[in-house]
Amino acid sequence: MSRGRLFAVVVLVVLSGCALPGSPGGFDADRELGHVGDYAHDDVFEFDASDGITEAQLEAVKYRSMARIEVVRGLKYDRDVDLEVMSRAEYRSRRASNTENASAFSNEVWRGAFLVDGETDVNRAFDDLYGDSIQGYYVNDRIVIIIDDTDEIRIDRRILVHELTHALQDQRFGIARESETIDGVRAENGLLEGEASVVPDRYDRRCGGEWQCLPAVQPPTIGGETLADRPFNAGLFLSIYVPYAEGPPFVTDLTERGGWDAVDAAHEAPPRSTAQLIHPERYPDTDPVDIAIPDRSSDEWRPITDGGDGNDSESRTETIGEATLFATLWANGVIERPLTEGATERSQYNYSHPATAGWAGDSIHVYQRTDEPGQTGHVWRVAWESRADATEFADAYRQLLANRGAERVDTAGNGIYRISDGEAFEGAYRVSVTGETVEIVGAPTVGDLEAIHPTESGSNQGGSGAALEPATSLERTATAEPTATAASSRLAAPFPIEPPKTPRAPADG
Numbered sequence: 305m306s307r308g309r310l311f312a313v314v315v316l317v318v319l320s321g322c323a324l325p326g327s328p329g330g331f332d333a334d335r336e337l338g339h340v341g342d343y344a345h346d347d348v349f350e351f352d353a354s355d356g357i358t359e360a361q362l363e364a365v366k367y368r369s370m371a372r373i374e375v376v377r378g379l380k381y382d383r384d385v386d387l388e389v390m391s392r393a394e395y396r397s398r399r400a401s402n403t404e405n406a407s408a409f410s411n412e413v414w415r416g417a418f419l420v421d422g423e424t425d426v427n428r429a430f431d432d433l434y435g436d437s438i439q440g441y442y443v444n445d446r447i448v449i450i451i452d453d454t455d456e457i458r459i460d461r462r463i464l465v466h467e468l469t470h471a472l473q474d475q476r477f478g479i480a481r482e483s484e485t486i487d488g489v490r491a492e493n494g495l496l497e498g499e500a501s502v503v504p505d506r507y508d509r510r511c512g513g514e515w516q517c518l519p520a521v522q523p524p525t526i527g528g529e530t531l532a533d534r535p536f537n538a539g540l541f542l543s544i545y546v547p548y549a550e551g552p553p554f555v556t557d558l559t560e561r562g563g564w565d566a567v568d569a570a571h572e573a574p575p576r577s578t579a580q581l582i583h584p585e586r587y588p589d590t591d592p593v594d595i596a597i598p599d600r601s602s603d604e605w606r607p608i609t610d611g612g613d614g615n616d617s618e619s620r621t622e623t624i625g626e627a628t629l630f631a632t633l634w635a636n637g638v639i640e641r642p643l644t645e646g647a648t649e650r651s652q653y654n655y656s657h658p659a660t661a662g663w664a665g666d667s668i669h670v671y672q673r674t675d676e677p678g679q680t681g682h683v684w685r686v687a688w689e690s691r692a693d694a695t696e697f698a699d700a701y702r703q704l705l706a707n708r709g710a711e712r713v714d715t716a717g718n719g720i721y722r723i724s725d726g727e728a729f730e731g732a733y734r735v736s737v738t739g740e741t742v743e744i745v746g747a748p749t750v751g752d753l754e755a756i757h758p759t760e761s762g763s764n765q766g767g768s769g770a771a772l773e774p775a776t777s778l779e780r781t782a783t784a785e786p787t788a789t790a791a792s793s794r795l796a797a798p799f800p801i802e803p804p805k806t807p808r809a810p811a812d813g
Contacts, residue, residue: 487625539635662693
């Protein structure tokens with residue numbers, strides 16, 4: 305996996321060109337910690353950064369910041385990084401020019417999660433989201449700071465320190481993500497983004513007393529009651545924002561357990577689910593369960609596979625995860641409380657809710673109509689810690705359908721609903737509960753539900769009654785031994801905002 309994924313800083317409110325190439329070669333390994341190039345962590349600068357700075361002053365700020373991060377983190381940089389300032393208009397233009405349409409698989413996954421409707425291409429939705437909210441990113445020894453006006457160079461201290469922390473992570477641990485699922489990538493990003501938020505916090509504590517610092521601008525927190533009014537897809541935002549919201553308390557929990565050594569160890573065995581970010585006590589012992597979905601489709605439908613159309617190709621799968629399930633229920637009016645309710649000092653948003661907190665694992669398969677590939681459907685199985693958890697989520701999902709205008713189709717069997725043609729998420733849905741498992745099938749028409757995935761005897765489609773034993777095979781996945789990879793092959797962590805041309809960028813769909 306290429307290291308060419310980006311670490312981005314994305315916020316709800318944008319804060320306030322030049323290119324600053326790094327010095328070739330590596331830094332002296334024997335140098336004193338907190339001394340980078342010709343600069344030390346306790347240097348005092350005479351210039352005033354409030355009205356903008358020159359390129360030479362920017363270089364001094366960069367190296368002093370790197371020296372201070374070394375002191376905070378207790379680790380040395382191996383090499384220099386480039387620093388570039390780019391206008392927001394140029395960033396939007398570059399991203400748009402590199403954007404290709406999303407695959408049918410990705411579009412159906414996000415449609416199945418009720419976050420991007422069938423008329424909207426997922427990659428375009430991410431373009432809209434990132435174009436207005438990104439403040440900076442790191443990729444391949446290069447940091448880019450996005451500003452609205454390049455006539456004056458204004459650098460926010462926390463953004464610079466955040467991205468420089470990603471550079472240190474890359475050099476010391478590698479930042480290539482091992483996971484290729486939405487949930488797995490969000491989880492690994494939570495470790496990386498959490499650390500890149502905790503380091504600036506500890507950096508800030510020394511400012512004004514021990515260190516002279518550049519000004520830092522804190523964006524105001526936008527509560528859940530107003531997030532829906534923002535000019536982007538709020539549910540999609542919540543899905544990608546979880547590493548920034550739940551990553552800092554997760555990393556804080558690690559440092560309380562074992563200091564920075566515990567964080568170092570986590571880089572070798574990163575969290576495997578957003579459930580571990582939201583509930584840090586589940587790390588590292590509670591991994592997601594492995595869920596199998598047998599293909600029972602008729603000749604009219606076929607699963608989208610990873611290896612083409614051959615009979616021995618495996619169905620392509622995706623895992624949504626607890627955080628995105630929370631985003632789904634919140635964005636569709638099922639969870640009505642403000643996002644800030646129950647939040648902590650370390651996390652501005654609270655992603656925990658009874659309808660999603662019992663998540664144990666999920667898997668979604670996408671199907672295409674054989675004679676009309678533009679027609680897609682899905683089978684989604686979600687495993688829960690208990691039958692009560694499964695029932696609570698199923699009830700919440702049925703409420704989501706009701707909120708979207710779905711009506712029950714009693715003539716087609718229990719648990720079948722239909723959203724009328726012309727609505728954002730039009731189509732048919734079948735909801736069934738079997739023990740600790742909820743199964744959701746989505747299709748263009750009621751008749752297609754059975755063609756994609758025929759009903760299996762023993763499931764409880766009706767609702768919250770007595771559930772039967774699980775029909776699925778659920779096994780907890782053992783914690784895999786971390787694969788040794790070079791620094792250039794592990795991945796980057798903010799929610800990767802990658803001009804979505806990257807091969808299989810699951811975080812972006």
